[in-house]
Structures are given as C-alpha cells and as structure tokens.
Amino acid sequence: MKIRTTNFLVLSLLCLAVTGAAVAQEATRADVLTAHADRQRTGWFSRERKLTPVTLARGRFGKLWESPELDGFGKYPARLYASPLYIDGLKIQTKEHNGKTFHVVIAATSTGYVYAINATRSNGVVPGAILWKTQLDAPCILRWDASAMGIVGTPVIDKARKHLYVVSCGETTSFRMYGLDLSTGKVLDGWPVAMDEKALEQPPINRNPRYGDTPAAPWRPGRFSIQRGALNLSPDDRYVFATIGQGRGWVVAIDTQRKTLATAFSSTPLAEDSIGGVWGSTGVSIDARGNIYAVTGASGSQKHAPPLHNWAQSVLKFDPVSASGLTLRGVYTPFNYCRTEAGDVDVGSSGAAILPDVGDKSASEDPLVAVGGKQGNAYLLGQSSFTVPGDERRSCSEDASTDQSLFPPEPQPQFGKRGPLNIFGPYSDTEGMLDRAKNRATPAYFRNASGNEYLFYSGNNKDPEDTEISVAPSVVRLQLSRSAGTHPYMRVDGRAMDFVLKNPGPPVVSSNGGKDAIVWVLDENAPRSAILTGPKSPQPVLYAIDATTLQVIWKTDPGLLQASGKYNSPTIADGNVYVGTDRIVAFGVKQKNVGSDDATRSVDRFTTLAQSNLSSEATAPVRDQSPVVQTVAVTVAAEKQNDELLESKGKAVLQRACVQCHVVDVATRERYTEAGWRRMVGLMVERGAQLSEPETADVTAYLSKYFGKTNVNKAAAVQLEEGLGLTEKEAQAIVSYRQRNGDIKSLEQLKSIPDVSPDKIQAKVEAIAFRD
Known part of the structure; x- marks a missing residue:
C-alpha cells in the first residue's frame, strides 16, 4: 500500500485526534450507570x-x-458500601459551574450523602473536586459493622432524563426512594417515596400478602435491617427496583413517572418470619425482556417458617411489572435448602448474573443465570431450572442429583454422584455463617475472541481445621460449555493459588472485547466480623488479576486505601478505575514526564512540505496485526488534560516522535475525524513510528483540541455545542433532525435545519464532517 509523505505527516501530527463525533460514541461506552456494569x-x-x-x-x-474525605455523621465516618457510578459528560447546573460539562463520579455514603465528583481536570477544576453534594436523611444507626447505614445500596442513573435514584434509610423515616437531578443534586418534585414496611404491606401493593387471622406485629420505623442491594431500572426506565434484607426479604418497584410505590413482593407473607432477605450487593438482575431475578436468603434458625408461600433460600423470577404488579413466574430452590436454611448458609449472599445470549438461541428461551452463595457452590440455571410456583417450594432432598440446576456430567466428589459444583470448600451444609461463609459475591462474565465463555467467582476457601481461616483459592475461573443437544454446564478451568482474599466483593472484568481481560476485586482485607469504624478498622486492597494466568498483575500497597464498606466493587471507565472507601480514589496509567530537551524545542521551526491529499488507501480500516497497533489505538478526550500542559506536552511529543520523517505545518492545515486519524495511526505504527501509550495520549489530546473535526451525524448534542459553538437548543435540533431523517448529506442541508443558525454553521465549515 502506497502512502504519500504528507499522509504520514498528518498521521504523525494528528495521532489519534479525538473529534466530537467519536467522543460522543465513547461517552456512551464509558458510562457506568448501574452496579456490576449493566442491568x-x-x-x-x-x-x-x-x-x-x-x-x-x-x-x-x-x-x-483522591477526593477529600467525605462527610461523616456525628461519630460515624463515611463508608461506601455503594459502588461508584460514572457519567462521561454531564452538564453541572449549579451556580458555581453554570452549565459546564464534566466527567463525573457519583458516590453515595453510609452517612446519607450523595456526591458528584469531578473525574478529570476540566474547566479549571481539579480531579477529585466535589461538584455538588446532597444530604438526604439523618442515617439509620443499626448494629451492622458499627457503622451508620444511611445509603448502602448502589444508586442507579437514568441518563436520558438526568435522574439519579437512591434509597436512604432515615433514623425516623425508615427507607425512602429519592429521585435527584443529576445536574444539581437537588431532590426532584414528588420525591421521596416511602418504602417502609407499613407502606409495602398495604393491599394491593404486596403481591405475597399475609394470610390467616393472626394480626401482624405492629410496625415501627427502621424495623427491618438494611437496603444493601443495588438499585436497577427496567429496560424502558419506567420502574426502579430496590431490595430489602437481611431479615424478611422484599423486592420493590417504584413508578418513576407517577412517583409512587407501584408494587412489591415479600419473600414470606408473615412479618414475624425473619427469613428470605434479598441482601446480595448487586440487587435484582433484569434480562433484555424485562424479567426480574432476585436471590433470597436464609434465617439461621432451626425453627423453620411456615412453608405456605415461603420463598426463602431461592432464586425468584418475576415477569415484567404489569398492571397487576409483580408476578412470580418461576422459582429455583437448591435441593438441600432445609439444612442450609437452618445453618444460615444463604444462597442469597450472591446476586444473579444473567449471561449474554450466543448463537441462534431462541428469543422465547430464557437466558442462562449464574449464582453463588455462602456454601461455596456455583449454580448455573436455565429455563428448566425454574418451576412454576405453587403454594410452596419443592420438597427438600438428600439426593444432590435431584437438584434442578445445570451441573457437569461427571460425579462431584462431595456427593459421589452428579450435583451442584462446589468451588470453595470444604463442602458443608451447616457451616457458612459470618466468617465461615465462602462466597458473598455475584460472579463476573467474560467471552474471549475465540468465543469461549468464562465466569469468575471471588470467595474464600477455608482451612478444614479452622473454617474461619481463609486459604487459597480466592478466585476461581469456570468455563461455560454450551454444546448442541446437551444442557449447558460450568466446569472449573483455573484456580488462583498465589494469594488469599479475606472478604472480597464481587469481581468485575475489564477487556477490549475478547482480549486483554483483567479481573478486578476489592477485598475488605479483614474477616466479615470486623467492624468498620475506629482505629482498627480494616484498610481494603484492590487487586488486578490476569484473567488468563490468574496471577496478580498489580495491587494497592498496604494502607493506601482508607476504610470502606463491604461487598462493593471497583468501577472501570475510560482507562480509569474508581474505588469507594471513605472517599473516591482513582487509579490509571500515570503520564511519563517529557524530557526538558524535548519540551523546549519548538514545533514552529519545521520546514514546509508540499501538500498532498489523503488517499483512499490511507483511510482503509487499520489491520489488526501487531500488539503495537492495538496498544496505540486508544481514545483520549481533550478535556481530560489541563490546557497549558496539553499544548506543551503535545507539541513536545509531536516533535520528538514525528519530525524525523515529516514536517508539520502543511499537515496541520487539514482536519479529520478521530476514526480517520486512528486508521492512519495504525498504518504509521506498522511502518515504525515509536509512540508509547502516554505519548499517544498527549499528542492525541493536543491535536484533538486544535485540529479536530465534528461528525454531525454521530456527535452527541453536547459535542455539537462544544465543537461548533452552538446553543443547546441548536445542537438538540440537529440530533432530532437526523433521528427523523437519517444522515445529513451536505452543508446546505445542515444549514436548512430549523432552529439552527446558518451563519454559525458557515463560520465552522472547516470543522464539520459528514462521515469519518
């Protein structure tokens, strides 16, 4: 392939420049709007x-x-049980920031506060600065962890409406669902909505109501324990779901349009039965059709609750919310639930991970679901695993082969026959409370480039001589087998034997599609029984584990992170990892310092080369042939760097890396979209250009700011505003027009859009593109 000299120069100059269109796409990809990556x-x-x-x-x-330490309440310091969320481009409409756009981390604390925290240096604001904060309620003070328990469940974001939903436990009000304006942190009109037991018990709200003539125990504020489960939104964002445990469990749906309590379902109909809590940290899971999955817990009592309509120690599947409310459609209960329920060996310590469909799976067939639990088992559930609910759960059994989960074809050593897969041992039906529990985390899914599917579970193998002591492995990799004509199943594919976690939260996986997978786990670094306040409160450790070798690639040094909550996860967004402790801490690749000789040389002394046009061959897709190409082809938003550093570092790297082959000033007369320049960078690297990742980031940010183009057919409204100098109304008019009419083909068509100034468009003609 023949590339003209100027093309290399332009490529050298505009290495991976980011334009408005590409930034708009990346903003959507980088958003983390709910717990554990997705619904x-x-x-x-x-x-x-x-x-x-x-x-x-x-x-x-x-x-x-890191942010400042977040606000305490009286003697109680802030703790983040809730995982951070991330918004890649949000206008902050407070008086101080006046509509400026930021990359934002959302944090919610045990002391009842919610924060928007700046994630990157932009608009003169340093990373870690608090953009707004709101205190919802004076928090509940319960026995758990010697900590305040105001906000424990991870909130959820409706970005289209710019709404943030969060549940707060108030000292005098019990649980209430709040709707906040993402741009200001202010409580929206019509919120909060009461979620206390008194409200949930009202007919016809509770779809598993009390039976018989015995009066219920009197209601009192704060009666039931905690709202640990993350919130979730229905696919149409109409209903926001919350869960309640540790005692009697609830699944609750709030109508976000009517701002009312829509429906609820209690795991047991009798308020006096402290059983069936829905307390796993990831809350309910929702599949593509809107079906809702909840995992309920046990009681720890030898006295079993009455069996009628008792759905404890089970995985519950509900239909999407209808006019009649939540309808229980299917129930899976492990074969040995009588014994594990009595020993408080909850299956409900884990949430349900709904696995992506693959191949020619029928649209009418339910997805596969992976679950864990305190017993250390890994359950795979399919459509055949769920029975239609009658009056009570299936009968308990002593025979593991009668379990309705999808287990491997070979006998399991703990049974001597087929049965559920035990991955954290030693196997026990009775030992699983407190520090003896083997898993309290929802697994994470990954599919590699070859189509192989894996589940990663975090937990604790236990010393057989003292089951309060954890031993390796603490991370287990399972491979999922889906073969035509047979039931799917999981099989152990690897165990991490070189490190021990003490009380890990749910793992998450970051990857570039099917490659470069990393497993991230935040470990409390103390047993479950540890208290989280005072001088001896544990300091967690963040681990990055190679998904292929199961070796630790990196971890935080002892004492780097301050005390946190429990069972929270790191959040991965646009090359950064965000962790919640008593503050937000951000991790990422640190920029390499530019040498003084490079920094002082001027780009302006370059000579001129005759201008040539970009050939069609040069815009062909980059061939994915070398690790170098894969490493360099990254996107970095210009607003992520301070303007002064942006110019000096970008120019310096540009000169050092590119002047050996090319001159600069002719190439900078051209503007291109990010996709076009990214393709050219791949070609340049193939031909020997030497750019490290940080250098690529520097020159990318510099050139995207000064030489970028905005693709009006792909850019989000905020990018149209910033790239073309339009008002919010004008930018939205363009977005609405292309949604109705398809791609904009010409400058004249763009100028003709109602409510858009033709003069502004003409003034920015050199910065406009209609395709990449």
Missing part, C-alpha cells in the same frame, strides 16, 4: 481499550487522585 449484572466492562495486562505490568499504573 444483567454481568460484571463485564467489555470496551476498555486502555487497561491491559501489559500496561499494568509496565509499572506506571497507580493512584491518580
């Missing part, structure tokens, strides 16, 4: 191009910034 709770951040095992092993990955 399905797969735990898979599959579009992470910057974090690779090689990148982490180079030694420049580490802490980038």
Whole structure:
C-alpha cells in the first residue's frame, strides 16, 4: 500500500485526534450507570481499550487522585458500601459551574450523602473536586459493622432524563426512594417515596400478602435491617427496583413517572418470619425482556417458617411489572435448602448474573443465570431450572442429583454422584455463617475472541481445621460449555493459588472485547466480623488479576486505601478505575514526564512540505496485526488534560516522535475525524513510528483540541455545542433532525435545519464532517 509523505505527516501530527463525533460514541461506552456494569449484572466492562495486562505490568499504573474525605455523621465516618457510578459528560447546573460539562463520579455514603465528583481536570477544576453534594436523611444507626447505614445500596442513573435514584434509610423515616437531578443534586418534585414496611404491606401493593387471622406485629420505623442491594431500572426506565434484607426479604418497584410505590413482593407473607432477605450487593438482575431475578436468603434458625408461600433460600423470577404488579413466574430452590436454611448458609449472599445470549438461541428461551452463595457452590440455571410456583417450594432432598440446576456430567466428589459444583470448600451444609461463609459475591462474565465463555467467582476457601481461616483459592475461573443437544454446564478451568482474599466483593472484568481481560476485586482485607469504624478498622486492597494466568498483575500497597464498606466493587471507565472507601480514589496509567530537551524545542521551526491529499488507501480500516497497533489505538478526550500542559506536552511529543520523517505545518492545515486519524495511526505504527501509550495520549489530546473535526451525524448534542459553538437548543435540533431523517448529506442541508443558525454553521465549515 502506497502512502504519500504528507499522509504520514498528518498521521504523525494528528495521532489519534479525538473529534466530537467519536467522543460522543465513547461517552456512551464509558458510562457506568448501574452496579456490576449493566442491568444483567454481568460484571463485564467489555470496551476498555486502555487497561491491559501489559500496561499494568509496565509499572506506571497507580493512584491518580483522591477526593477529600467525605462527610461523616456525628461519630460515624463515611463508608461506601455503594459502588461508584460514572457519567462521561454531564452538564453541572449549579451556580458555581453554570452549565459546564464534566466527567463525573457519583458516590453515595453510609452517612446519607450523595456526591458528584469531578473525574478529570476540566474547566479549571481539579480531579477529585466535589461538584455538588446532597444530604438526604439523618442515617439509620443499626448494629451492622458499627457503622451508620444511611445509603448502602448502589444508586442507579437514568441518563436520558438526568435522574439519579437512591434509597436512604432515615433514623425516623425508615427507607425512602429519592429521585435527584443529576445536574444539581437537588431532590426532584414528588420525591421521596416511602418504602417502609407499613407502606409495602398495604393491599394491593404486596403481591405475597399475609394470610390467616393472626394480626401482624405492629410496625415501627427502621424495623427491618438494611437496603444493601443495588438499585436497577427496567429496560424502558419506567420502574426502579430496590431490595430489602437481611431479615424478611422484599423486592420493590417504584413508578418513576407517577412517583409512587407501584408494587412489591415479600419473600414470606408473615412479618414475624425473619427469613428470605434479598441482601446480595448487586440487587435484582433484569434480562433484555424485562424479567426480574432476585436471590433470597436464609434465617439461621432451626425453627423453620411456615412453608405456605415461603420463598426463602431461592432464586425468584418475576415477569415484567404489569398492571397487576409483580408476578412470580418461576422459582429455583437448591435441593438441600432445609439444612442450609437452618445453618444460615444463604444462597442469597450472591446476586444473579444473567449471561449474554450466543448463537441462534431462541428469543422465547430464557437466558442462562449464574449464582453463588455462602456454601461455596456455583449454580448455573436455565429455563428448566425454574418451576412454576405453587403454594410452596419443592420438597427438600438428600439426593444432590435431584437438584434442578445445570451441573457437569461427571460425579462431584462431595456427593459421589452428579450435583451442584462446589468451588470453595470444604463442602458443608451447616457451616457458612459470618466468617465461615465462602462466597458473598455475584460472579463476573467474560467471552474471549475465540468465543469461549468464562465466569469468575471471588470467595474464600477455608482451612478444614479452622473454617474461619481463609486459604487459597480466592478466585476461581469456570468455563461455560454450551454444546448442541446437551444442557449447558460450568466446569472449573483455573484456580488462583498465589494469594488469599479475606472478604472480597464481587469481581468485575475489564477487556477490549475478547482480549486483554483483567479481573478486578476489592477485598475488605479483614474477616466479615470486623467492624468498620475506629482505629482498627480494616484498610481494603484492590487487586488486578490476569484473567488468563490468574496471577496478580498489580495491587494497592498496604494502607493506601482508607476504610470502606463491604461487598462493593471497583468501577472501570475510560482507562480509569474508581474505588469507594471513605472517599473516591482513582487509579490509571500515570503520564511519563517529557524530557526538558524535548519540551523546549519548538514545533514552529519545521520546514514546509508540499501538500498532498489523503488517499483512499490511507483511510482503509487499520489491520489488526501487531500488539503495537492495538496498544496505540486508544481514545483520549481533550478535556481530560489541563490546557497549558496539553499544548506543551503535545507539541513536545509531536516533535520528538514525528519530525524525523515529516514536517508539520502543511499537515496541520487539514482536519479529520478521530476514526480517520486512528486508521492512519495504525498504518504509521506498522511502518515504525515509536509512540508509547502516554505519548499517544498527549499528542492525541493536543491535536484533538486544535485540529479536530465534528461528525454531525454521530456527535452527541453536547459535542455539537462544544465543537461548533452552538446553543443547546441548536445542537438538540440537529440530533432530532437526523433521528427523523437519517444522515445529513451536505452543508446546505445542515444549514436548512430549523432552529439552527446558518451563519454559525458557515463560520465552522472547516470543522464539520459528514462521515469519518
């Protein structure tokens, strides 16, 4: 392939420049709007191009910034049980920031506060700065962990409406669902909505109501324990779901349009039965058709609750919310639930991960679901695993082969026959409370480039001589087998034997599609029984584990992270990893310092080369042939760097890396979209250009700011505003027009759009593109 000299120069100059159109796409990809990556709770951040095992092993990955310590309440310090969320481009409409756009981390604390925290240096605001904060209620003070328990469940974001939903436990009000304006943190009109037991018991709200003539125990505020489960939204964003445990369990749906309690379902109809709590940290999972999955817990009592309509120690499947409310459609209960229920060996310590469909799976067939639990088992559930609910659960059994989960074809050693897969041992039906529990985390899913599917479970193998002591492995990899004509099943594919976790949260996986997978786990670094306040409160450790070798690539040094909550996960977004403790801490690849000689040389002394046009061959897709190409082809938004550093570092790297082959000033007369320049960079690297990842980021940010183009057919409204100098109304008019009419083909068509200034369009003609 023949490339003209100027094309290399332009490529050298405009290495991976980011334009408005590409930024708009990346903003959508980078958003983390709910717990464990998505509604399905797969735990898979599959579009992470910057974090690779090689990148982490180079030694420049580490802490980038931290926020101030977040607000306490009286003697209680802030603790983040809730995982951070991330919004890649949000206008903050407070008086101080006046509509400026930021990359934002959302944090919610045990002391009842919610925060929007700046994630990157932009608009003169340093990373870690608090953009707004809101206190919802004076928090509940319960016995758990010697901590306040105001906000424990991870919130959820409706980005289209710019709404944030969060449940707060108030000292005098019990549980209430709040709707907040994402741009300001202010409570929206019509919120909060009461979620206390008194409200949930009202007919016809509770779809599993009390039976018989015995009066219920009197209601009192704060009666039931905690709202640990993450919130979730229905696919149409109409209903926001919450769960309640540790005692009697609830699944609750709030209508976000009517701002009312729509429906609820209690795991047992009798309020006096402290059983069936829905307390796994990832809350309910929701499949593509809107079906809702909840996992209920046990009681720890030898006295079993009455069996009628008792759905404890089970995985529950509900139809999408209808006019009649929540309808229980299917129930899976492990074969040995009588024994495990009495020993408080909850299956409900794990949430349900709904696995992506593959191949020619029928649209009418339910997805596969993976679950864990305190017993250390890994359950795979399919459509045949769920029975239509009658009056009570299936009968208990002593025969593991009668279990309705999808288990491997070979006998399991703990049974001597087929049965559920035990991955954290030693196997026991009775030992699983407190520090003896083997798993309290929802698994994470990954599919590699060859189509092989894996589940990663975090937990604790236990010393057979003292089952409160954890031993390796603490991370187990299972391979999922789906073969035509047979039931799917999981089989152990690898165990991490070189490290021991003490009380890990749910793992998550970051990858660039099917490659470069990393498993991330935040470990409490103390047993479950540890208290989280005071001088001896544990300091967690963040682990990055190679998904292929199960070796630790990187972890935080002892004492780097401050005390946190329990069972929370790191959040991965656009090359950064965000962790919640008593503050937000951000990790990423640290920029390499530019040498003084390089920094002082001027780009302006380059000579001129005759201008040539970009050939059609040069815009062909980059061939994915070398690790170097894969490493360099990354996207970095210009607003992520301080303007002064952006110019000096970008120019310096540009000169050092590119002047040996090319001159500069002719090439900078051209503007291109990110996709076009990314293709050219691949060609340049193939031909020997030497750019490290940080250098690529520097020159990319510099050129995207000064030489970028905006693709009006792909850019989000905020990018149209910033790239073309339009008002919010004008930018939205363009977005609405192309949604109705398809792609815009010409400048004249763009100028003709109602409510858009033709003069502004003409003034920015050189910065406009209609395709990449």
